[in-house]
Amino acid sequence: AQRVTQPEKLLSVFKGAPVELKCNYSYSGSPELFWYVQYSRQRLQLLLRHISRESIKGFTADLNKGETSFHLKKPFAQEEDSAMYYCALSPNRDDKIIFGKGTRLHILP
């Protein structure tokens, strides 16, 4: 079964502290992995994808096929990082995206 698991509903982190949002996936093939973000009163938008291996807004995510994980990390949290984060996968890199339930990241001042 294709599934994305985000074990934390809410993660509170102090400003300047490191952030790690956990994501595990279940898929037998080679999916494409993403992180989406939704800031308050804004629409869902792509943050990064594993293939591009970019760092966006200081965030990075490494695909670990052995552990089937795609955790999102940032070394120093900023207040503007407060948002809802969704891990997602696309089987066969086309059509549908399968989302996790999301983690709300709350950056404390």
Next chain:
Amino acid sequence: ETGVTQSPTHLIKTRGQQVTLRCSSQSGHNTVSWYQQALGQGPQFIFQYYREEENGRGNFPPRFSGLQFPNYSSELNVNALELDDSALYLCASSAGQQAYEQYFGPGTRLTVT
């Protein structure tokens, strides 16, 4: 260039009724995908339309149907509404079928009473 728009913003329907939600894709995009997001959940894929043809479907019953028009705008129709259909319905458009290129609209909040 305009982004993805959806209408209406929100609406309330009664169980058993039918509803039509609309989506205008971003300029230059020929693919539209629809998602249902229940409260506290991530978006769940309903189906995708590519050049006016259904191009993939999630685990939703046939009472969820759609259309895509020649200008690539799209409709989502839900018949025989049930209370569990209450959710935020998201539309996403893309220039091709590649999932990562999808740009999301603001959503339509449907409440079924």
